Amino acid sequence: MTALLSVEDVRVTFPVGGLFARLAGGPGEIEAVAGVSFEIGRGECFALVGESGSGKTTLARAIIGLQEVASGTLHFEGAEITGLGPAALKPVRRRMAMMFQDPVGSLSPRLSVRALLAEPFRIHGLTDRDLEAEVRRLLALVGLPPEFAGRYPHQLSGGQARRIGVARAIALDPVLIVADEPTAGLDVSVQGDVLNLLNDLRERLGLSLLIITHNLHVVRQVADRMAVMYLGRFVETGETEAIFAAPRHPYSAALISANPEPDPDAARNRIALPAEVPSLLARPSGCEFHTRCPWVRERCASEAPPLGDGARRVLCHYPLEPGDFAAPGMSSGIVEAGGPGGARSSPSEGAG
Amino acid sequence: MNVLSVRDLTVEFRTPGGRLRALDRVSFEVGKGRILGVVGESGCGKSTLINAILGLLAENGEITSGTIRMSDGRDLTKLGDAELRAIRGQRISTVFQDPMGALNPVLSIGRQMRDIQYRLPLSRAEKDARSVEMLRKVRIPDPESRLVQYPHEFSGGMKQRIAIAMALMMEPELLIADEPTTALDATLEVATIELLKELQRDIGCAVLFISHHLGVIAELCDAVIVMYAGAVVERGEIGTIFHHPAHPYTERLLECDPGRLHERVGRLPTIPGEIPDLRQRPAGCIFAPRCHRAEPRCAEPPPDRSVGPGHVARCWLAGETAEARA
Amino acid sequence: MSSVAEPARPRHAGLAALGRVLAEPMGLFGLALVVLVIVSAVFADQLAAYNPTRMMPRDRFADPGWTHLMGTDHLGRDLFARVLHGGRIALWVALVATSISLALGAVLGLIAGYGPRWLDNLLILIFDAVKSFPTVMLALTLVTLFGPSLTAVMVVVVLVATPSYARVIRTQTMALKTSEFILAARAMGAGMGRILRVHVLPNVIGPVLILASMDIPVVIAIEAGMSFLGLGVRPPTPSWGAILNDGFTNIRETPWIAVAGGLPVILTTLGFTFLGETLRDVFDPRLRREG
Ligand SMILES: Nc1ncnc2c1ncn2[C@@H]1O[C@H](COP(=O)(O)OP(=O)(O)OP(=O)(O)O)[C@@H](O)[C@H]1O
Numbered sequence A: 001m002t003a004l005l006s007v008e009d010v011r012v013t014f015p016v017g018g019l020f021a022r023l024a025g026g027p028g029e030i031e032a033v034a035g036v037s038f039e040i041g042r043g044e045c046f047a048l049v050g051e052s053g054s055g056k057t058t059l060a061r062a063i064i065g066l067q068e069v070a071s072g073t074l075h076f077e078g079a080e081i082t083g084l085g086p087a088a089l090k091p092v093r094r095r096m097a098m099m100f101q102d103p104v105g106s107l108s109p110r111l112s113v114r115a116l117l118a119e120p121f122r123i124h125g126l127t128d129r130d131l132e133a134e135v136r137r138l139l140a141l142v143g144l145p146p147e148f149a150g151r152y153p154h155q156l157s158g159g160q161a162r163r164i165g166v167a168r169a170i171a172l173d174p175v176l177i178v179a180d181e182p183t184a185g186l187d188v189s190v191q192g193d194v195l196n197l198l199n200d201l202r203e204r205l206g207l208s209l210l211i212i213t214h215n216l217h218v219v220r221q222v223a224d225r226m227a228v229m230y231l232g233r234f235v236e237t238g239e240t241e242a243i244f245a246a247p248r249h250p251y252s253a254a255l256i257s258a259n260p261e262p263d264p265d266a267a268r269n270r271i272a273l274p275a276e277v278p279s280l281l282a283r284p285s286g287c288e289f290h291t292r293c294p295w296v297r298e299r300c301a302s303e304a305p306p307l308g309d310g311a312r313r314v315l316c317h318y319p320l321e322p323g324d325f326a327a328p329g330m331s332s333g334i335v336e337a338g339g340p341g342g343a344r345s346s347p348s349e350g351a352g
Numbered sequence B: 001m002n003v004l005s006v007r008d009l010t011v012e013f014r015t016p017g018g019r020l021r022a023l024d025r026v027s028f029e030v031g032k033g034r035i036l037g038v039v040g041e042s043g044c045g046k047s048t049l050i051n052a053i054l055g056l057l058a059e060n061g062e063i064t065s066g067t068i069r070m071s072d073g074r075d076l077t078k079l080g081d082a083e084l085r086a087i088r089g090q091r092i093s094t095v096f097q098d099p100m101g102a103l104n105p106v107l108s109i110g111r112q113m114r115d116i117q118y119r120l121p122l123s124r125a126e127k128d129a130r131s132v133e134m135l136r137k138v139r140i141p142d143p144e145s146r147l148v149q150y151p152h153e154f155s156g157g158m159k160q161r162i163a164i165a166m167a168l169m170m171e172p173e174l175l176i177a178d179e180p181t182t183a184l185d186a187t188l189e190v191a192t193i194e195l196l197k198e199l200q201r202d203i204g205c206a207v208l209f210i211s212h213h214l215g216v217i218a219e220l221c222d223a224v225i226v227m228y229a230g231a232v233v234e235r236g237e238i239g240t241i242f243h244h245p246a247h248p249y250t251e252r253l254l255e256c257d258p259g260r261l262h263e264r265v266g267r268l269p270t271i272p273g274e275i276p277d278l279r280q281r282p283a284g285c286i287f288a289p290r291c292h293r294a295e296p297r298c299a300e301p302p303p304d305r306s307v308g309p310g311h312v313a314r315c316w317l318a319g320e321t322a323e324a325r326a
Numbered sequence C: 001m002s003s004v005a006e007p008a009r010p011r012h013a014g015l016a017a018l019g020r021v022l023a024e025p026m027g028l029f030g031l032a033l034v035v036l037v038i039v040s041a042v043f044a045d046q047l048a049a050y051n052p053t054r055m056m057p058r059d060r061f062a063d064p065g066w067t068h069l070m071g072t073d074h075l076g077r078d079l080f081a082r083v084l085h086g087g088r089i090a091l092w093v094a095l096v097a098t099s100i101s102l103a104l105g106a107v108l109g110l111i112a113g114y115g116p117r118w119l120d121n122l123l124i125l126i127f128d129a130v131k132s133f134p135t136v137m138l139a140l141t142l143v144t145l146f147g148p149s150l151t152a153v154m155v156v157v158v159l160v161a162t163p164s165y166a167r168v169i170r171t172q173t174m175a176l177k178t179s180e181f182i183l184a185a186r187a188m189g190a191g192m193g194r195i196l197r198v199h200v201l202p203n204v205i206g207p208v209l210i211l212a213s214m215d216i217p218v219v220i221a222i223e224a225g226m227s228f229l230g231l232g233v234r235p236p237t238p239s240w241g242a243i244l245n246d247g248f249t250n251i252r253e254t255p256w257i258a259v260a261g262g263l264p265v266i267l268t269t270l271g272f273t274f275l276g277e278t279l280r281d282v283f284d285p286r287l288r289r290e291g
């Protein structure tokens, strides 16, 4: 089976600083996405998690053609779509929809909900359809009453705006939805509705999903596979269940251990990370996580670890073994440190 | 001593289809140095509550009854624009839900952070130094060089953290945070929680914290109010609400949290039914149409029943024993 | 798409704005003057008893009175009729020239703000070049080239006004360019034309409309000024500037002619300025928070 979307070694850079900064020997650009490869199969749900500012949104925008890629290739439904212009991308954009991170900000402020939902049809010249009926259908699909058609974005709550975003994304029956934080700002019940809705579409229409989210509980419930991003790279890729059961990259382990549990009395055994997030302007040498890694060893600072290949990929010299660490609320609830042969330094534990 | 106390607050919006009651007799208080969480259905009026407190309701909205008092006893609903502006700048800071909307897209971050310090008798360099300090606290890498950048050059989570940094600059008496951590990854979310706790210890400010992430609420807050369709259906200490919810809505809400599911399920639990049309509120209990415990008496408006110390629920069944309910 | 439920916002906002304009004494006064000028220009034929270009040699320099409300000029033309018809010309020039400047400014500003960097730089260069040319020089050059005419007046106005409208639109467009709703439109496959028309224009046009309403008195003054100098409308077409000129030649004997030419210019300018400023105060986004 060929993958629906395949991303190969994609890099995205942004120019930084003025002319002076560059003349003064600054790097001149940052690599927001630094060589990422993965595939999404038909009907699959792939989740992207990771540090805030690690390049998730940038990667999503590159996939949908809103952001130029510096190198690497993108294939969608077997055809290369890297670097296509807006005209050539137009048919692709009917098959691939994006939901944006900012629920209200991604809706045109002067358009009514009716006009917003009719917009995809208008853009693609499908005006022979009964747009009023389509609008009602879409509103019903996302669980909003038809009266909402007359509202303007500033008259919606955050969650209602989010549902309009979902409705707009599914308007033209795409095969891939790239959803940037599709449930941020939703209460858990509506969040369940939205995810169930996306899941239904996935089952009924064979839709594929690329979900970016910070909510690890959601990832665990919906994603088949996931990738953890750090400073523009995938540090760990694999089956969701496997990663949650036993994260192998120290950053994944820290992330999963930090996940807040809905219980005020829960014991919180966290892997605390030093606060200094490295800058993209001065990427650390060797393993880029070594400045914050609780398990760092000498080699890490000088030598970049290989990503490896196969279904489970970990960008680390000394991937954690299942016994090294177990996330709270998962199998044992006890934090254990100690690597192969006890050679690891102990991770500092967060205050409970 | 309460930093904020809200009594019977009702807010209505004028809409083409009639008046929409977005808040219905909301009452609660936030004590000094306390962190009060607000949870509830999307669209239940959390942002409206904040806007009412700040005197920033949309043009078609109005406070039709109730009082909002600060620690000095002044009723914010009675104050004029100028007085409210002074309070907003100094005594109450807010981190708004929409991080993009809170930052001006055409001004650099440094300029915006300098602008909010206009009341301080400091030089430009000193103000910038404070900004850098604050940005570092919220973990923005390279704060010095990023002061000259514009909002769109930051990721969603960074904008959120910048908004938090700006809200904390003036060391307010009350910090209102509308979902300040939704755009943050778990490690930063936890760090932000720690930061808020630390700040609250340092300057003793009270916090009104809105979030849909029950895990964050559980971890950060001392007490919580649960809202549904504009009404506070339940309020109480954090442990009580999470372990012994008295209102059926709270019960269902907690059950829906995927954080409680330790197994992967095909369909996520949801609360069946629709949010009521706020323009035609049902006469009885607002939650009755979706309530799994509804009884005939629920067609009458339920009282605010006290269930335990500081624990109140707006439900006929509240306080009746579990056996009686089952 | 026609629909059952009309969107709430524009109608309410429009009414509310009108209400607030009327609540301001300055706005009320401005609006009253503007309405007066417009009505008298539109119904000039009905209100004036004479044809503005009809010469009545026997009635030359007639004093104001019941037969000729404002008297007559050196050719015996009824001044009242000339003033009303002159208003027509003034408003017509203001309307046409401002609309053209607005349309042109909007298109150029949108392109400069949204298009590629080099195009922006080029357009800005052109705007600056045009702006740096003094208005009087511009007018003289054009008249030397094409002769005095109403068209010359309009061209001058368009050349002067377009760059400033375009600049305002450009700045705002640039601020919107990176916002998520524009990205969302691009992601849906919308072309540049549609994005600019449907998603950008409605968000940037407001301030320029206010700017334009404040420019109307300037345009009226330019028209009057050029006609006064003989660079605008050609006789015998009535124009406030031309009347003023006639008035000045005979100011000692018949001062009312100069008054008849000058007063309408002053009143109209005042009316539009007051109205424009009130509108700006009502709509200025910096003074108001949108819900
Ligand atoms: N237009 C831009 N110009 C310069 N830098 C940018 C731009 N857009 C993003 N960046 C930088 O690229 C990096 C990645 O940003 P991105 O928005 O992709 O992060 P993210 O993973 O989506 O984060 P979050 O979870 O907080 O939304 C950040 O350091 C950001 O500052």
Ligand SMILES: Nc1ncnc2c1ncn2[C@@H]1O[C@H](COP(=O)(O)OP(=O)(O)OP(=O)(O)O)[C@@H](O)[C@H]1O
Binding pocket: A154, A155, A156, A157, A158, A159, A160, A185, A186, A187, B013, B014, B015, B020, B022, B041, B042, B043, B044, B045, B046, B047, B048, B049, B058, B059, B060, B061, B097, B278, C291
């Ligand atoms: N200006 C307005 N005009 C009309 N209705 C409005 C307006 N602002 C908000 N509403 C309605 O009032 C209700 C409460 O909205 P509010 O934004 O306070 O919800 P919220 O609790 O903050 O939701 P979320 O968690 O989704 O952000 C919603 O039903 C919303 O549609």
Ligand code: SF4
Binding pocket: A249, A250, A251, A287, A288, A289, A290, A291, A293, A294, A295, A296, A297, A300, A305, A315, A316, A317, A318, A319
């Ligand atoms: S390579 Fe070293 S520093 Fe990097 S994550 Fe692995 S153990 Fe930590």
Ligand SMILES: [Mg+2]
Binding pocket: A056, A057, A058, A101, A180, B155, B156, B157
């Ligand atoms: Mg993002």
Ligand SMILES: [Mg+2]
Binding pocket: A157, A158, A159, B046, B047, B048, B097, B178
């Ligand atoms: Mg809200």
